[in-house]
Amino acid sequence: MKTKILSALLLLVSFTYAQTSMNTIALDHKIDNFLSAWNISAAAVAITKDGEMIYNKGFGHSDLAKTKAAKVDDLYRIASVSKTITAIAVMKLVELGKLTLDDKVFGEGKILDQPYYLKVITDRRIYEITVKDLLEHTSGWDRNIPWNGYPHSDPAFYPLRVSSVLNEPNPVGDSALIKFSLLKGIHHHPGSVYAYSNVGYLVLGKIIEKVSGSGYESFVKENIFEPLGINDIHLGKNLLADKRENEVEYFSRNSTASCYGDGKTVPWQYGGFNLEAMNAHGGWIASAESLTKLMLAVDGFDTSPNILNPGTIQLMTEPGAVNKNYTKGWSVSNGNNWWHTGSMDGTASFICRTGNGYTWAILLNSRGNNNEGFWNSFDRLPWDCISTLQEIASNPNTSIQQNPIRGIAP
Numbered sequence: 001m002k003t004k005i006l007s008a009l010l011l012l013v014s015f016t017y018a019q020t021s022m023n024t025i026a027l028d029h030k031i032d033n034f035l036s037a038w039n040i041s042a043a044a045v046a047i048t049k050d051g052e053m054i055y056n057k058g059f060g061h062s063d064l065a066k067t068k069a070a071k072v073d074d075l076y077r078i079a080s081v082s083k084t085i086t087a088i089a090v091m092k093l094v095e096l097g098k099l100t101l102d103d104k105v106f107g108e109g110k111i112l113d114q115p116y117y118l119k120v121i122t123d124r125r126i127y128e129i130t131v132k133d134l135l136e137h138t139s140g141w142d143r144n145i146p147w148n149g150y151p152h153s154d155p156a157f158y159p160l161r162v163s164s165v166l167n168e169p170n171p172v173g174d175s176a177l178i179k180f181s182l183l184k185g186i187h188h189h190p191g192s193v194y195a196y197s198n199v200g201y202l203v204l205g206k207i208i209e210k211v212s213g214s215g216y217e218s219f220v221k222e223n224i225f226e227p228l229g230i231n232d233i234h235l236g237k238n239l240l241a242d243k244r245e246n247e248v249e250y251f252s253r254n255s256t257a258s259c260y261g262d263g264k265t266v267p268w269q270y271g272g273f274n275l276e277a278m279n280a281h282g283g284w285i286a287s288a289e290s291l292t293k294l295m296l297a298v299d300g301f302d303t304s305p306n307i308l309n310p311g312t313i314q315l316m317t318e319p320g321a322v323n324k325n326y327t328k329g330w331s332v333s334n335g336n337n338w339w340h341t342g343s344m345d346g347t348a349s350f351i352c353r354t355g356n357g358y359t360w361a362i363l364l365n366s367r368g369n370n371n372e373g374f375w376n377s378f379d380r381l382p383w384d385c386i387s388t389l390q391e392i393a394s395n396p397n398t399s400i401q402q403n404p405i406r407g408i409a410p
Helices: 004-012 025-037 079-095 124-128 131-135 159-166 174-184 198-212 216-228 268-272 288-296 310-317 372-393
Strands: 042-049 052-060 255-257 265-267 284-286 338-344 347-353 358-364
Touching (some): 025 372, 042 372, 052 288, 052 372, 079 216, 079 288, 079 310, 079 338, 079 347, 159 174, 174 198, 216 288, 255 268, 284 288, 288 347, 288 358, 347 372, 358 372
Antiparallel strands (some): 042 052, 042 358, 338 347, 347 358
């Protein structure tokens, strides 16, 4: 039975949400002020309560020239929110009995036993990595440790070095990034230390392909998105010229050498990194509305049909053994909130499913100045939005707990 606040809200805000609605002006202004404060020119905000859309709107302009008004169905790069999609796909394979979380990943007779990978392994600890380790970021790769003059150990962001070391063509693909990481070895013994790893989720993408016998994108679309009627989540492209018709343009002040190895200096967001090689860890583009639809299909509540069984959802979201605040593709809290954020040049994203029945997806075409102040402000924004919706509903008998999610790990 819908609560009084939901009934009031649904009278004010429809699923499709009229862009000119006078009822949510206060909320619109709050979001506009956030975007203005951080110099962000495009955003999409979708919020649901108990399975129903209560707010859905595009802000700003979808192009950097500011000639096209942003729309609710615009597509955005979602960066590391892609990890949640990958985790859901892995859990679907577990549910189907095609995989277990304790399966070893590398080695003769293991999941990924291709010579392309195995011939470069000298760190024997790699043979101990499990599917669970990859999902929970305890595989042993640690991107925060500097390497060879670089301030980090994430090969996706020094692709020209990877191509040089491996003698691989530019731009280097996901398999080459994995091979390079295997060649370097891991930093910690598997299962012992939480260390956020993009490479680990690239490996999960390869596991999905090997176990399912299908391409990564094809498996996810056929087994996750299509049953939900989602047809606007896709793997993104590197260059502005190749963006989808209803995809926004991305803004960054930073530039670097082109990942194509042609000697050109390019904006980071358009060819500085190979987005097409980031597929399973950061390559998807999506609308905010479709991301809320995906969350509702795995939220464990009975307000919407779930695409995973209750036991699988519980397994996916139970706290990790090493880091109690990160599980399999989700950050989690004691308040039964599950969320993920995404960050790269030209992109910031934030999805959440709360323990009291809300979901939201907020997508931006820039990450402001990418400092702590921006991320704290971004963290507070959806809670302020929900509070404002409550005020609009003018129901003094209903309150929403202000419980911001801290410790963002883009």
